[in-house]
Amino acid sequence: MDNVARLTSDDNYFEDFEVGQTIRHARGKTMTNLENVNITNMVMNTAQGHFNEDQMSKTPLGQILCYGGVNFSLVLGLATQDTCENALAELGLDKIQLKTMVFHGDTLYAYSRVLEKRESDREDAGIVVFKHWGVNQNKELVAELERTALIKKKSHWLDR
Amino acid sequence: MLNIFGGLGKGTVSDGSEIEEVMASAVLRKRGQGFHDFEVGEVIHHHWGRTITEADAIQFCHLTLAYNPLYFNREYAKAHGHPDIVVCPQLVFNMILGLTVEICSEGLGGPFLGVYDLKYLEPVYPGDTLTAVSTTEAKRESESSEGRGVVTWFNEGFNQHGRKVIEYRRSNLAIWKGQMGGEKVAKAAKAAKGDKGNG
Numbered sequence: 001m002d003n004v005a006r007l008t009s010d011d012n013y014f015e016d017f018e019v020g021q022t023i024r025h026a027r028g029k030t031m032t033n034l035e036n037v038n039i040t041n042m043v044m045n046t047a048q049g050h051f052n053e054d055q056m057s058k059t060p061l062g063q064i065l066c067y068g069g070v071n072f073s074l075v076l077g078l079a080t081q082d083t084c085e086n087a088l089a090e091l092g093l094d095k096i097q098l099k100t101m102v103f104h105g106d107t108l109y110a111y112s113r114v115l116e117k118r119e120s121d122r123e124d125a126g127i128v129v130f131k132h133w134g135v136n137q138n139k140e141l142v143a144e145l146e147r148t149a150l151i152k153k154k155s156h157w158l159d160r
Numbered sequence: 161m162l163n164i165f166g167g168l169g170k171g172t173v174s175d176g177s178e179i180e181e182v183m184a185s186a187v188l189r190k191r192g193q194g195f196h197d198f199e200v201g202e203v204i205h206h207h208w209g210r211t212i213t214e215a216d217a218i219q220f221c222h223l224t225l226a227y228n229p230l231y232f233n234r235e236y237a238k239a240h241g242h243p244d245i246v247v248c249p250q251l252v253f254n255m256i257l258g259l260t261v262e263i264c265s266e267g268l269g270g271p272f273l274g275v276y277d278l279k280y281l282e283p284v285y286p287g288d289t290l291t292a293v294s295t296t297e298a299k300r301e302s303e304s305s306e307g308r309g310v311v312t313w314f315n316e317g318f319n320q321h322g323r324k325v326i327e328y329r330r331s332n333l334a335i336w337k338g339q340m341g342g343e344k345v346a347k348a349a350k351a352a353k354g355d356k357g358n359g
Binding site (some may be wrong): 001004007008009027029035038039040042043044045047048059060065067068069070073074076077078080081082084085086087088089090091092093094095097098101102145160 | 191208210216219220221223224226227228229230233235236238239240251253254255257258259261262265266271272273274275276277278279280283287302333339342
């Protein structure tokens with residue numbers, strides 16, 4: 001494939017990130033059955049609190065509780081275009097903390113900050129550590145976590 | 161004549177009393193295990209395994225808005241040295257965690273608290289088959305609330321070649337007295353529901 005650089009933004013390469021840079025991501029997404037129940041079932045997470053409305057209606061929560069793995073995956077997704085669209089690989093996650101419960105109908109938004117930038121063992125890409133935060137429609141912190149990614153350098157990839 | 165509507169006609173297959181008898185005599189086949197069933201140091205080989213398909217990979221990355229073309233443009237992925245699209249790493253994480261749920265957390269009665277030291281060690285491609293292994297690392301009873309504790313496992317995911325593709329630590333709250341929710345949580349949930357105007 002020629003001109004791969006045309007397929008992604010030109011302002012989110014390794015050189016573009018600065019430590020301390022803080023980004024509010026443009027889009028939010030409302031959690032529904034499509035995200036929570038679908039992904040919970042797709043990955044065979046068998047905990048029925050995430051898909052049995054009747055059972056949950058009889059608990060103090062009164063409704064289905066969204067699976068935390070979907071919550072933070074959506075936060076990471078909301079942040080991906082701005083931070084990892086030009087990543088060669090996501091290397092890892094750390095300090096994933098789930099702070100507030102999420103229910104169907106809640107809307108998540110994401111914020112990111114560049115924590116660290118360093119060279120990698122390859123010339124054409126460097127490592128960036130981001131902190132990501134997800135909040136709900138009431139501005140309550142839902143999840144926070146760090147993501148480490150190997151990100152292309154403009155110097156090597158912008159003309160490819 | 162077969163009456164598919166059960167109790168609605170004469171000479172029925174079931175007149176409704178059969179299901180009452182079945183429900184009264186059936187023995188619950190429990191799933192999941194409790195806080196006290198875990199032993200620090202034990203190694204758990206999880207059930208099922210899972211072949212990740214292209215449909216799984218594409219659907220997951222699009223539902224979570226994970227916009228890196230490696231995850232959904234095969235030609236782009238090939239131009240970066242991959243044989244196929246790369247499965248969105250968060251799907252790999254969720255697939256491995258999903259396989260561990262029945263044994264590890266389904267019976268604990270409390271939520272998933274956090275994940276630490278997660279490493280994506282090798283790319284996963286459509287058609288790869290993953291299996292999960294857990295090692296119980298720690299168990300701690302809460303000093304402040306009776307009937308509550310935290311269990312931590314080291315989880316590893318392997319592909320069909322026996323190579324490790326992911327590892328991480330995760331913790332879950334266990335509740336064996338009372339129920340998840342409690343006063344504070346129920347109140348917060350009710351308020352949140354009210355705020356959304358759908359309560």
